[in-house]
Amino acid sequence: MNEGIVNAEPSAVVMASIVYLYRQITGADDVHSILDTPLLVPDVAHHARLTPLDADIVEFLPALTGVCRQPHDRLGVEHVLVRAPQARRVPVAGLTRLASHSEDWAGVEFDRVIPERLLSVRYTDDYDFYENQVAAQLVDRLRRYLGGRIGDLRLLLRHLGDLSRYGAALEGKQSYWKRRRLSNLLAEAVEAAKDQVGPVAETLKRLEDLNEDVNLLRSSPVYNRANRRAPIPYRLPRTNLLMGNYRYHRIALLWEAWALRDADQSVLLKEQHRDFEPAFNTYALAMVLRAFGVLGFEVVNGPLDEIGERIGLVDGHGTQYGLRMTADEHVEVLLGEETIAAVVPFSSDITAGPSSDHVQESVDALLRKHGAAAVSTVIVYPGDRSERAPLPRRLQDQVHWTGRFSAFSGTPRQLFGMVPVSPLEIESAERIARSLRWILHATRLQQLFPPRIPAEPWVQFKPRPWLRRQDQDWHLTKPMAPGELGRLRDEIRTLDSAYIARSLSTRRASAEEVIAQVDAAEETMRLLTNCPLCPGTGPVAFEARSSTYHCQCECGAQWGTRICGSCKEQFPVLWAGKIIESGLADLMGGDAIDAALGSETLALPCPNFSDRARFKCPWCETCQGAPACGCDR
Structure with a gap:
């Protein structure tokens, strides 16, 4: 994993999914086979089934509940200082203490002391012995296990829900090209998802109920009075109570089931950690190829995954590009023999930090490391929507943005993007495609006019x-x-x-x-x-302005350049007319942009325009409609 990132490990489901896809990709015969490989998780049914440990929890939880609520105990002895009438048994140590503590005397009569307070013997219930320690610690271990399983299933259920949401989105206003791409993606997953939502939801509900029952045991006598930090081996010694008592024996069986699962999971996680970084690098290459497909490119030749070898690409207008993986696993984008951009796979999840400050530190470190590159750079990392959502708004933009420029002293301004990708988020290819569109089209639109x-x-x-x-x-x-x-x-x-x-x-x-x-x-x-959205050869309406221009294709796409009224910089715009004309009042944040516009945008449209399309300057982030539009960014 990458150094300098706090708590940067992706979720177990994401890691397992990417390693699974890596094995599918490396088993492909050629680049075309990679493009045919479904890059969404093809089957989550095995996550939905109850594991052997889940079944054991269902079977043995009543015994654990019985032990925690009504445990065996031992007779404990303690000495307490009480008022003399309350003392029932006074040990020798109590008399010795009374002789040396005159403050505990009520008085002296003739030759004897009248005590006011005495040290007395009290017998108590003692729960802190080995078998009860096993029960108390098992509660904590089951809570952690069930919490992880529930988190994984919720992530999968959200992914399946996204598929349903995108299926419904096909009925909404969007460009023909985006609808066709979305239909093709959903065709890979929706049919399977229909059969998977039910089992995942059912298992999730069952595990949530179990987790609630286990959490209730935190108020039990055993959980509160047995030592939950005493060292206990994975393999329990066979004591008389664990072997001879029905409930304690079932607790021992449940402990052994947990220990076996934990040991197997540790081995599996070590294998995933070992394989994840190369798996993510290959997955990123496959996603870049898929993103070029979103932009209308076709693969013309190239190796599967060989360092330094070129994968040829051609767009719908005949322009030749190429991809090449470098020795440090970066994916270079070539125009002719010139490297125009680099896609940098970063296998740590920068949004998984324990606080927003740690996330900000990770973002700043990446910007320092890659922001001054000689070519435009896009960093792709395994991120999850649920981790981005709680971050402050400004930080949400930083961990999922594209189409801005980094400026370091002595270096030219280059495009710099940061894009989260995941097999559980259908928008991943569109995100990378939007970054690549900036690299391939923005400079051309912005700097080449007028010839x-x-x-x-x-x-x-x-x-x-x-x-x-x-x-x-x-x-x-x-x-x-x-x-x-x-x-x-x-x-x-x-x-x-x-x-x-x-x-x-x-x-x-x-x-x-x-x-x-x-x-x-x-x-x-x-x-x-040339229309950026369609390969058509039909007429394009062209309008030249003082120092900008505007084009409109018969497919409905519109593009050109605008000048920011605030910073006076020129910037490129692109939109599908039918979409932007319908209004984008909910267009806030990168994930909303993915769903509404996908890759079919450059400078972001203002979500609050009325009579005409207005855009936000990517240089200074000032909206063309401000302040009347009320746009907050």
Whole structure:
């Protein structure tokens, strides 16, 4: 596990699920087989069945209750100082004490002392002996065991409930592409979940009832008066009481069942700890591949999981990308031969700290370690929604966010994201896909407009509404209509010939070099107008503004750039029109964004807009509609 993280172990169910999926993934033949592997937990039925220890608790708990409430006892003797009329038996030590403590005398008559207080013998019930210590400590051990089982089952039941919730969400307003992705994911799990919810809920209710009965024993005489810290071996010595008494004998059997389960669980946990980090690294690679699939990429070639080997990817518009796992288990995203981003698997659960201060320390440590990287970085870690929910709002954003920039002195601002993933949360692939969308699309949308053509002294274009001169460049402000590119090339060649005829001076670029720059600008404009949500080739409405632009695809997607009125920075926006037009009043926090928008967003929309789409600046987090919108972030 990773160092420097407090109490960073994921839940046992998450660890077991990821190790299980790791074995499924490593058994796949190729990358396409990984994509076909269900990355949600495929079967939770074995968690829902009563374990042998569960069955033993059901059988032997009445005996434990009987012992704790009405135990065997021994006669204990104690000396207490009482008023003389109350003394029944006075030991020799009591007379000796009376002789040396005159304050306990009522007076002296002739040759004898009249006592006021005497040390008397009292016989009491003594419960603190070995067999009762076994019973008292068994109560604590069963409480811990049942608490862990109940927590695991609640986590699974919440996961199955999420599947049902997402199934209902298919009827809500969302883009066609998100509905199709969600349908495919749910197809992997919903049918199985229908048969699993009942057994999980039934077992959970039964264990909760058992746990309540065990907790009631904390008020019993044995639990309060027997030593619960005395060392007791896993294998109990066979005393007469444990062997000869019916109830105590059943307690011994229950102790041995617990000890056997605890020993087996310790071995299993050691194996999981040993396997978890490499398992999570492989799981993260599989999730990145799934996230690229969410973004419309296809795998064209590549190895299964070989260090340094490249997995080829191509998007719906033909752009070639690649993935490569490094020796330190990072997943590099390549454009050509250039590394443009890194996905860093982090196998500790940073939200599992004992307090929000410890969680904040972990977040700060990760930012210091990876925030100054030379490329954009996304950290994926095994996190659970129930652990994020109690954190302060600001900290919730820090442990689940993307689309912001880290800035360290002397380093360029790079995108930096932190994304929780889990086999028990169906949104995991959408979260990583949203981070990758920022890396793949945000820079392109934000920095490439308007495409520039270096202005040569001899190139004086005829006036065109979509081509304007600014400083030392020509700016292309809209896509060229069919035939315009050819006419522009012809004009460049004509200008080149005229310039050669009237001047013999040297110049910086030839006609073909200028044409190549025009072609590059047109290619850039084509990239800007490619729909991020669909692979369609239909018409895209393009509107150029002063220094920003806006596109709308026939599929309903809209994208472009905006300028923040507060910090004056430019930022990219993307949304599916039907969704944002329906209002997002409940859009608060990363998990809500996952459910409402998935990967189909860049800068986050304001949840309180009315007449038009407004967004929050990812640089300063100021909303375009503030303060009238009432948005608190």
